[in-house]
Amino acid sequence: MINSRAALRLVAGPWLAVALTAGLAACSSTDEEEPYVERPVERIYEDATTAIDQEDFGDAARLFDEVERQHPYSQWATRAQVMAAFSHYQALEYDDAIIALDRFIQLHPGSELTPYAYYLKALSYYEQITDVRRDQRITELALSALGEVVRRFPDTPYARDASLKIDLTNDHLAGKEMEIGRYYLGQGHYNAAIGRFRTVVERYQTTSHVPEALHRLTEAYLALGIVDEAKAAAAVLGHNFPGSEWYIDSYALLVDANVRPERPGSGSWLSRAWNFVF
Template identity: 55%
Template sequence: MVKVSKTPVRAVGLAALCALSLAACASNDKKPRLVYEERPVELLYATGADRLDRRQWNQAVGYFQEVERQHPYSEWSRRAILMQAYAHYQSNDYAEAIGDAERFIQLYPGNPAAAYAHYIKAICYFEQIVDVNRDQAATGQALAALRDVVQRYPRTEYAADARLKIDMVNDQLAGKEMTIGRWYLRQGDTLAAANRFRTVIERYQTTSHAPEALYRLVETYLTLGLADEAKRNGAVLGHNYPGDIWYADAYRLLTSRGLRPAVEPASGGGRGIFRLPFTRDKDKTVTPPQAEAPASAPSAG
């Protein structure tokens, strides 16, 4: 005969609830404990800031979310949105960080701290740029977001850093065009290759890939029988990069065909500076929005 337990259902439910609570506390919970208790906004915010200092990004997000939930119309709530964006960025949760930044921009477009929101959004796209041999969707998004920072806030420190990163992004995009152009050359599709190299000269002429792109145009135009175009691009290469080895190669190629560009190759030059496939720094360089922190935050206690 099976013995039926007489333990009340309510007691079983309470026991299960306690077990779940203990399990959540025992595990490495990503949310702060007792987060749903009503607490002073200053204490919630300061505790979140303390978790940031300890690099406990997920717990920091939990406290700043509670600031928003419990005090949605306060000044602290506005600050907490940016702090969430920063914490998500630090934990490499770029989608969430971009979402936080966009939410801040939508709610407070005229606020001075919107510059930081635009900047951290751009940096999140920038740090997702991958090797030139893969899809460059994030590269295009990064370029658009960085240009937006420069256009909106041209005299800020964010714009100064964005300009430097725009150069790196352009170099990445030029490298992608060069990779495709070289592939077309290997496949024998000379005309398609020439179009790719010409794109580099027209759109990314200040990047480190420009000397090679000009040389490849000399090479492809000679293959296509367009001697005048080959000679013209060789002259442009010699005028702008007289000491570059790419021009020395182009000069030898042209003279071997009885053609001579207007500029003699300079001696002692070296090949232009070419970046390795793009990788972001392991150490984060974006600082938290200190201007948004309260002047004298209370202790986390």
């Protein structure tokens, strides 16, 4: 992941150096605190970046918002919008960050900071992904937002990092399907379980859950007496993961049922999964 300091340098850019210079000049002329209302934009921006350095992200967000409120047409205002969102993100105020970023993207679709805004929005969803036992709506939103980054800005560092996170997000979603499938299998609801395991095999082929999904399919099909599909699932598992514990377990199930795995025929949905791409 692109770290927060790198993001700060990217978004703050040359304006930060100018702000610090202006702020030091202001401090040298007077020791008294300048009034909060209608302060010079450079001074507000300097205070905001100082708040970030001190990890006071709530105050930083407020100060960056103040830059835009007091000086909406200045050269600082656009960057301050992104920095306010960044501060909300660092403060774990993800909803506020997403709202601010959506507003920035709508107002400045052609800005040089727009790729970063899309990326930070995706991170704001990604950081909220919970364990597989909970509703996965946020995970789906994260996957969609990460995909937007890759599609819109394919040649950026943001796209490369988003691609890695897409793989992790898909693995998380596959894990959710597996958890539900295991529950159905344990309850004897074999058709429902098969539907979940097929989803993993068909939709999440590059995830770590595929070997177990194929084993569970073998188990569920045998429980229903659908021997041909059980043999086909085990054959796909053995072809792609010949040394895995899941294939050993599946093979043992078939031996107990006095059948052997065989390659699925062209009419089987499993024939499309004969060779996985890893």
